[in-house]
Amino acid sequence: MYKVLMIEDDAMIGDMVTMYLKEEGFHVIREENGTSGITAIPQFQPDLILLDLVLPDMDGLAICRQVRETSSVPIMIISMKNKIVERVNALGAGADDFMCKPFSMHELIARAHALIRRAQRYPTMNQVPVTQSIPKVQEEVKPAKSTVLAAVMDKQDKITLNTNARSMSVYGEIVETTYSEFEIMRCFINNPGRVYSREDLLQTVRGFDSFVTDRAIDVHIANLRKKIEDNPKEPKWIRTVWGVGYKFVHM
Numbered sequence: 001m002y003k004v005l006m007i008e009d010d011a012m013i014g015d016m017v018t019m020y021l022k023e024e025g026f027h028v029i030r031e032e033n034g035t036s037g038i039t040a041i042p043q044f045q046p047d048l049i050l051l052d053l054v055l056p057d058m059d060g061l062a063i064c065r066q067v068r069e070t071s072s073v074p075i076m077i078i079s080m081k082n083k084i085v086e087r088v089n090a091l092g093a094g095a096d097d098f099m100c101k102p103f104s105m106h107e108l109i110a111r112a113h114a115l116i117r118r119a120q121r122y123p124t125m126n127q128v129p130v131t132q133s134i135p136k137v138q139e140e141v142k143p144a145k146s147t148v149l150a151a152v153m154d155k156q157d158k159i160t161l162n163t164n165a166r167s168m169s170v171y172g173e174i175v176e177t178t179y180s181e182f183e184i185m186r187c188f189i190n191n192p193g194r195v196y197s198r199e200d201l202l203q204t205v206r207g208f209d210s211f212v213t214d215r216a217i218d219v220h221i222a223n224l225r226k227k228i229e230d231n232p233k234e235p236k237w238i239r240t241v242w243g244v245g246y247k248f249v250h251m
Helices: 011-023 034-044 060-068 084-093 105-121 179-190 198-205 214-228
Strands: 003-007 027-031 048-051 075-079 097-100 148-153 156-162 167-170 173-175 195-197 238-241 245-248
Touching: 003 011, 003 034, 011 027, 011 105, 027 034, 034 048, 034 060, 048 060, 048 105, 060 075, 060 084, 075 084, 075 105, 084 097, 084 214, 097 105, 156 179, 167 214, 179 198, 179 214, 179 245, 195 198, 198 214, 198 245, 214 238
Parallel strands: 003 027, 003 048, 048 075, 075 097
Antiparallel strands: 148 156, 156 167, 167 173, 195 245, 238 245
């Protein structure tokens, strides 16, 4: 039985979604504010979080960022906000999907199954409670050669992708990525020096992000630079090719 944590202060919507999800076999608990929602995560260990952006005590994006610091649990935003910028901001904060109220319960359930299925098929890392820190990797993990992609700098494997575990490490330390960030890095490391247009990258990640846009690609790139670059404002690895797109420079 899949477990869903719903962080939603609207009792009518909360009760309706809970009822439908339970009828579909989900185990659901609902918290009415961000503080109790965050507290419930390590205790409940949900397979999916349904998160409203407007809560009485915290901003939903802030909750999303906090959860993403230590957990890869899928997060679906459900919100009255329907502008593209809100969707892009949610993606940048680490959300995996976004549904605007009012929405179809059939579509919500279908997307919930898809997110959980995807997370189980492509785990990026073990989920850990938000109150704990992610342990550093103490030694280099060397799975079968065919499952490891690495970018070398100064005779060190600076960036390593484990395609079986769907994990990325930078100088031996595991770094959390979204599905789309991982796929973009896989393209970059497989084809260093190749210039990818935004449309190329859109085709790469389409199917992972249900609301991916050109602007979302820029958000993914900005997030990746923060994770792998020594100075994200002066990137050495992921370079902008003005008027075209991006390329990965293998040093």
